[in-house]
Amino acid sequence: xxxxxxxxxxxxxxxxxxxxxxxxxxxxxxxxxxxxxxxxxxxxxxxxxxxxxxxxxxxxxxxxxxxxxxxxxxxxxxxxxxxxxxxxxxxxxxxxxxxxxxxxxxxxxxxxxxxxxxxxxxxxxxxxxxxxxxxxxxxxxxxxxxxxxxxxxxxxxxxxxxxxxxxxxxxxxxxxxxxxxxxxxxxxxxxxxxxxxxxxxxxxxxxxxxxxxxxxxxxxxxxxxxxxxxxxxxxxxxxxxxxxxxxxxxxxxxxxxxxxxxxxxxxxxxxxxxxxxxxxxxxxxxxxxxxxxxxxxxxxxxxxxxxxxxxxxxxxxxxxxxxxxxxxxxxxxxxxxxxxxxxxxxxxxxxxxxxxxxxxxxxxxxxxxxxxxxxxxxxxxxxxxxxxxxxxxxxxxxxxxxxxxxxxxxxxxxxxxxxxxxxxxxxxxxxxxxxxxxxxxxxxxxxxxxxxxxxxxxxxxxxxxxxxxxxxxxxxxxxxxxxxxxxxxxxxxxxxxx
Amino acid sequence: xxxxxxxxxxxxxxxxxxxxxxxxxxxxxxxxxxxxxxxxxxxxxxxxxxxxxxxxxxxxxxxxxxxxxxxxxxxxxxxxxxxxxxxxxxxxxxxxxxxxxxxxxxxxxxxxxxxxxxxxxxxxxxxxxxxxxxxxxxxxxxxxxxxxxxxxxxxxxxxxxxxxxxxxxxxxxxxxxxxxxxxxxxxxxxxxxxxxxxxxxxxxxxxxxxxxxxxxxxxxxxxxxxxxxxxxxxxxxxxxxxxxxxxxxxxxxxxxxxxxxxxxxxxxxxxxxxxxxxxxxxxxxxxxxxxxxxxxxxxxxxxxxxxxxxxxxxxxxxxxxxxxxxxxxxxxxxxxxxxxxxxxxxxxxxxxxxxxxxxxxxxxxxxxxxxxxxxxxxxxxxxxxxxxxxxxxxxxxxxxxxxxxxxxxxxxxxxxxxxxxxxxxxxxxxxxxxxxxxxxxxxxxxxxxxxxxxxxxxxxxxxxxxxxxxxxxxxxxxxxxxxxxxxxxxxxxxxxxx
Numbered sequence: 001x002x003x004x005x006x007x008x009x010x011x012x013x014x015x016x017x018x019x020x021x022x023x024x025x026x027x028x029x030x031x032x033x034x035x036x037x038x039x040x041x042x043x044x045x046x047x048x049x050x051x052x053x054x055x056x057x058x059x060x061x062x063x064x065x066x067x068x069x070x071x072x073x074x075x076x077x078x079x080x081x082x083x084x085x086x087x088x089x090x091x092x093x094x095x096x097x098x099x100x101x102x103x104x105x106x107x108x109x110x111x112x113x114x115x116x117x118x119x120x121x122x123x124x125x126x127x128x129x130x131x132x133x134x135x136x137x138x139x140x141x142x143x144x145x146x147x148x149x150x151x152x153x154x155x156x157x158x159x160x161x162x163x164x165x166x167x168x169x170x171x172x173x174x175x176x177x178x179x180x181x182x183x184x185x186x187x188x189x190x191x192x193x194x195x196x197x198x199x200x201x202x203x204x205x206x207x208x209x210x211x212x213x214x215x216x217x218x219x220x221x222x223x224x225x226x227x228x229x230x231x232x233x234x235x236x237x238x239x240x241x242x243x244x245x246x247x248x249x250x251x252x253x254x255x256x257x258x259x260x261x262x263x264x265x266x267x268x269x270x271x272x273x274x275x276x277x278x279x280x281x282x283x284x285x286x287x288x289x290x291x292x293x294x295x296x297x298x299x300x301x302x303x304x305x306x307x308x309x310x311x312x313x314x315x316x317x318x319x320x321x322x323x324x325x326x327x328x329x330x331x332x333x334x335x336x337x338x339x340x341x342x343x344x345x346x347x348x349x350x351x352x353x354x355x356x357x358x359x360x361x362x363x364x365x366x367x368x369x370x371x372x373x374x375x376x377x378x379x380x381x382x383x384x385x386x387x388x389x390x391x392x393x394x395x396x397x398x399x400x401x402x403x404x405x406x407x408x409x410x411x412x413x414x415x416x417x418x419x420x421x422x423x424x425x426x427x428x429x430x431x432x433x434x435x436x437x438x439x440x441x442x443x444x445x446x447x448x449x450x451x452x453x454x455x456x457x458x459x460x461x462x463x464x465x466x467x468x469x470x471x472x473x474x475x476x477x478x479x480x481x482x483x484x485x486x487x488x489x490x491x492x493x494x495x496x497x498x
Numbered sequence: 499x500x501x502x503x504x505x506x507x508x509x510x511x512x513x514x515x516x517x518x519x520x521x522x523x524x525x526x527x528x529x530x531x532x533x534x535x536x537x538x539x540x541x542x543x544x545x546x547x548x549x550x551x552x553x554x555x556x557x558x559x560x561x562x563x564x565x566x567x568x569x570x571x572x573x574x575x576x577x578x579x580x581x582x583x584x585x586x587x588x589x590x591x592x593x594x595x596x597x598x599x600x601x602x603x604x605x606x607x608x609x610x611x612x613x614x615x616x617x618x619x620x621x622x623x624x625x626x627x628x629x630x631x632x633x634x635x636x637x638x639x640x641x642x643x644x645x646x647x648x649x650x651x652x653x654x655x656x657x658x659x660x661x662x663x664x665x666x667x668x669x670x671x672x673x674x675x676x677x678x679x680x681x682x683x684x685x686x687x688x689x690x691x692x693x694x695x696x697x698x699x700x701x702x703x704x705x706x707x708x709x710x711x712x713x714x715x716x717x718x719x720x721x722x723x724x725x726x727x728x729x730x731x732x733x734x735x736x737x738x739x740x741x742x743x744x745x746x747x748x749x750x751x752x753x754x755x756x757x758x759x760x761x762x763x764x765x766x767x768x769x770x771x772x773x774x775x776x777x778x779x780x781x782x783x784x785x786x787x788x789x790x791x792x793x794x795x796x797x798x799x800x801x802x803x804x805x806x807x808x809x810x811x812x813x814x815x816x817x818x819x820x821x822x823x824x825x826x827x828x829x830x831x832x833x834x835x836x837x838x839x840x841x842x843x844x845x846x847x848x849x850x851x852x853x854x855x856x857x858x859x860x861x862x863x864x865x866x867x868x869x870x871x872x873x874x875x876x877x878x879x880x881x882x883x884x885x886x887x888x889x890x891x892x893x894x895x896x897x898x899x900x901x902x903x904x905x906x907x908x909x910x911x912x913x914x915x916x917x918x919x920x921x922x923x924x925x926x927x928x929x930x931x932x933x934x935x936x937x938x939x940x941x942x943x944x945x946x947x948x949x950x951x952x953x954x955x956x957x958x959x960x961x962x963x964x965x966x967x968x969x970x971x972x973x974x975x976x977x978x979x980x981x982x983x984x985x986x987x988x989x990x991x992x993x994x995x996x
Contacts, residue, residue, distance in 0.1 A: 013541035016534065017515035020522060031720045033739035036514065040735075043511035047545070222529045237538075241531035 001073050003060055007051060008076075012281040014048040016237045023243055026229040052084045061085070075461050076282045087153075090139045099132050103407045110405030117395040119376050126404060127372045130365055133409055137366075147366040150410025154289045155417060156463045160363060163413055166420070166478050167356050173482045175386055177489070178350055181337050184493045189336050192329045201253040201321055209320045210246055210260040216312075217264045217299065218448045219244070223271050232259040234266035234296075236285065239278040242270040253317060254334065258300055265299030266292060272452040277459030287460045289411065291467055293418025294425060295451065301348045301419070302426045302484075303447065308439040310334050335492055339387040341396040348419075349489055350387065352481075355416035357382040358401075362409055420481035421468060425451070427480050428472035499571050501558055505549060506574075510779040512546040514735045521741055524727040550582045559583070573959050574780045585651075588637045597630050601905045608903030615893040617874050624902060625870045628863055631907055635864075645864040648908025653788045653915060654961045658861060661911055664918070664976050665854045671980045673884055675987070676848055679835050682991045687834050690827045699751040699819055707818045708744060708758040714810075715762045715797065716946045717742070721769050730757040732764035732794075734783065737776040740768040751815060752832065756798055763797030764790060770950040775957030785958045787909065789965055791916025792923060793949065799846045799917070800924045800982075801945065806937040808832050833990055837885040839894040846917075847987055848885065850979075853914035855880040856899075860907055918979035919966060923949070925978050926970035 018041060025037050051057070061081065066074050088096075106125035113122035137146045145160040152158060211226055219226075229245040236242040244263035248256040269286050277283040286292040303309055310331035317323045317330075325333065337347050343354035361378060364370055379398040384390045391397035403411050429435060429450050438446050454471035468476045489495070516539060523535050549555070559579060564572050586594075604623035611620035635644045643658040650656060709724055717724075727743040734740040742761035746754040767784050775781040784790040801807055808829035815821045815828075823831065835845050841852035859876060862868055877896040882888045889895035901909050927933060927948050936944050952969035966974045987993070 009537075010541055010545075013538040016538040017519065017542060020518060021515065024518060024522070028723055028725075030722050030739055033721070033735065036736045036739055039507075040511040040514040043508055044515060047508075223531070224528050225526055227526075237531065238534045241528055241534055 008281045027227040106405045114399040117393050119394045154411050155414045156288050193333045203248045206248045214264045218444045219264045234263045236270040239273045242267045261304045262296045262300040265296035269295040272456035273459040274457040283459045283461040290414035290417040294421035297419045298422040339389045352416040353386050358412040420478045423481040423484040506779045525725040604903045612897040615891045617892045652909050653786045653912045691831045701746045704746045712762045716942045717762045732761045734768045737771045740765045759802045760794045760798040763794035767793040770954035771957040772955040781957045781959040788912035788915040792919035795917045796920040837887045850914040856910040918976045921979040921982040
């Protein structure tokens with residue numbers, strides 16, 4: 001095991017360097033530095049790949065008698081075998097490199113296609129990405145459904161069978177409910193929103209507000225950094241160096257605030273991983289994508305958009321800028337529901353529908369020979385069917401997300417599943433203490449402590465199923481999500497009979 | 499050669515990552531991240547060391563027939579042989595690792611000793627550092643004087659014989675001149691200085707001023723970053739990613755300004771290295787320490803403290819904060835001469851005397867068995883002898899600099915030699931165009947272009963001697979330095995007969 005730890009130490013160091021390079025690129029590197037950074041990333045990622053994928057390491061890994069190991073060491077060996085030799089090494093190196101080159105070109109051309117609203121520019125790359133993924137799935141082998149391989153990459157253990165059940169529930173329960181909410185929506189909410197956004201919010205002052213807010217939530221600045229980037233994100237070098245970014249808009253103060261709340265959720269998770277797992281590298285950091293999104297969306301939506309939290313936001317905006325809306329009006333603006341085209345701007349209630357649409361398209365792509373020419377129309381039809389709106393351009397339609405151009409097929413479902421996890425976590429937490437009262441008292445330590453003890457401290461040593469059971473003492477149950485949304489928005493919009 | 503370039507590519511990538519990690523540590527990394535950063539640095543520096551120091555690379559390097567190579571490739575091979583196999587590989591790896599561990603402990607204990615004004619805490623580490631350096635010099639072999647080995651590490655080709663000549667000239671010419679200047683000094687200068695520093699200068703506004711100033715000088719922000727750190731420094735990933743920092747004080751606006759001017763000098767050098775050399779890694783970046791300091795001090799002192807530049811500073815302070823001094827008064831404050839204890843705070847005229855003292859102590863240490871118990875007294879005696887002042891504590895005496903605790907024996911002389919180079923560069927430039935007029939017109943492009951064509955673009959492909967000859971068409975001549983200082987300060991302080 002000591003030898004294994006030597007390899008892990010090198011892996012951790014290279015990942016640390018690569019994460020810092022990416023963070024630097026997104027936040028402050030000068031424009032002309034890009035080429036140098038990408039050259040360095042290429043070398044480091046090759047070193048990192050070859051560190052594990054080589055005959056000596058493979059022999060070492062498979063020669064270890066796991067019976068005599070500690071539980072943690074057993075998990076390390078299992079994960080190394082799964083991630084390195086069951087996934088990566090089945091794909092021939094040349095094909096993998098070729099795929100990475102394809103991704104670079106695809107990303108560039110996706111951006112061009114999006115900016116020029118011209119799907120044809122992106123189309124051939126999308127086709128090649130889909131085809132290559134199918135080939136890779138063939139190499140790796142699958143059970144029941146080829147899509148299962150990709151779902152499992154992002155959400156450990158997730159299958160089409162489970163995902164179908166989950167998304168069908170959303171379709172049946174949420175779709176009609178959303179129509180009702182939109183019908184009953186108070187037109188004054190839009191007026192209040194406009195009033196809030198008519199002011200100019202100085203960016204430097206917004207940063208101060210967001211820093212205070214993030215610290216109130218429990219982000220520890222002795223183990224973290226808050227910075228700025230085009231798209232907000234969280235990254236971490238280890239549990240003592242977690243970095244979040246936000247993006248601020250002069251005429252939309254809530255955008256920067258909720259980005260910070262979302263990223264703070266990711267960050268608190270990373271900061272609360274126990275040293276025991278952090279130092280192993282392999283079991284460090286958060287668990288799956290879905291579990292990570294559950295933490296960020298728990299803070300952003302479940303906690304961050306309830307009454308008492310809206311009042312806290314009201315207090316902070318008033319302190320830094322002054323505010324004309326009442327706290328009750330702000331609460332409604334924060335929870336404004338509308339059918340919109342862009343997933344990342346969507347409200348808490350309609351958000352999963354955007355994900356559902358992507359899930360159904362991906363499943364279709366992986367099941368059969370889909371004609372890429374027809375995908376934009378399929379996309380638009382689904383928006384019309386589920387949200388009652390039809391995009392009038394591909395820029396706000398199929399070209400809006402970067403994921404497919406980056407080869408990330410199978411990634412989207414975890415966004416919605418994360419939200420569902422968050423509702424179940426909330427349900428479990430409510431049994432323990434009065435959450436609303438804790439928020440009112442600006443005391444987030446109870447919330448953080450509960451999540452630390454039931455989820456965060458385990459790093460990535462447990463599966464989503466294990467973590468959800470740990471936290472809620474029951475299996476994953478998506479009904480909590482549907483019930484939570486319907487109850488919350490029925491109350492907010494005075495909808496009876498739900 | 500293609501194989502050599504593969505090794506160089508890896509070396510460049512690892513250096514890029516290490517430089518970024520250091521920059522990050524000094525500028526923004528959270529407090530608790532330090533351990534993780536030092537772990538990662540350890541792994542990367544080991545990878546970097548082993549990349550070159552290994553039998554395969556050695557065999558490759560020495561098997562290449564250099565006759566058929568291009569000039570650049572010849573230089574790369576020569577430098578690799580010198581730096582890797584003539585220096586590093588003569589020291590047994592275990593002893594080198596032990597020395598690195600010693601340095602870490604020494605640095606920690608030096609800081610403690612300095613804070614507690616207790617030389618005894620640092621003394622045993624200093625002794626061991628001196629002894630180890632002597633042992634290493636033994637391994638590496640030397641000609642004429644053991645100190646030559648260390649001088650050459652920092653200033654390619656510098657010997658005790660040359661350095662003695664240089665410092666003796668300073669001793670003979672500058673020491674008596676300084677006494678005279680101090681005698682004639684107008685007492686009003688201190689009053690004006692106090693007046694300037696009595697105001698509070700908002701840090702954020704200082705940053706804006708310094709950013710504008712750095713850009714006026716020619717720092718290209720599309721290839722650079724300005725940040726903040728405890729001690730100002732410049733670092734670079736390559737010629738398109740050069741980073742400078744400053745440190746700002748609320749009651750000393752000139753401190754932050756002159757740090758920026760100094761670092762901008764280093765940075766313009768790095769940004770102006772030609773791509774041809776930059777991409778080789780081995781010949782990238784500036785030449786020696788002395789040549790680098792020559793660039794920074796050229797901007798900071800030679801250019802930065804002449805009349806027209808003082809007026810530019812006056813204009814900027816007035817624009818951002820308002821200023822009560824006249825521009826002529828500010829010029830005198832900027833060039834205030836005083837005998838002081840701290841090297842880094844010293845003025846342009848007394849600065850080389852601080853270096854002279856360190857040079858004489860180092861030469862003594864390397865020549866004979868110096869009793870480390872006596873070093874503080876030796877230090878204080880020298881300050882009394884050369885500057886007429888005696889430190890009343892070791893904190894402002896022998897403990898003030900970090901260099902020895904970091905094992906950097908032989909480093910100091912290059913500071914003074916750099917200033918002397920700068921005077922010679924200035925003399926050469928004056929023959930080409932009216933520098934004062936260029937500054938008055940805020941046009942630094944002529945200055946930068948001259949330095950680019952005669953020094954900067956060559957990266958580290960030429961020796962100091964070659965660069966100085968390139969720039970001035972004559973050999974290094976320290977009389978330019980003495981003449982420059984005496985002429986400048988005689989005029990400023992109305993001293994006749996010089």
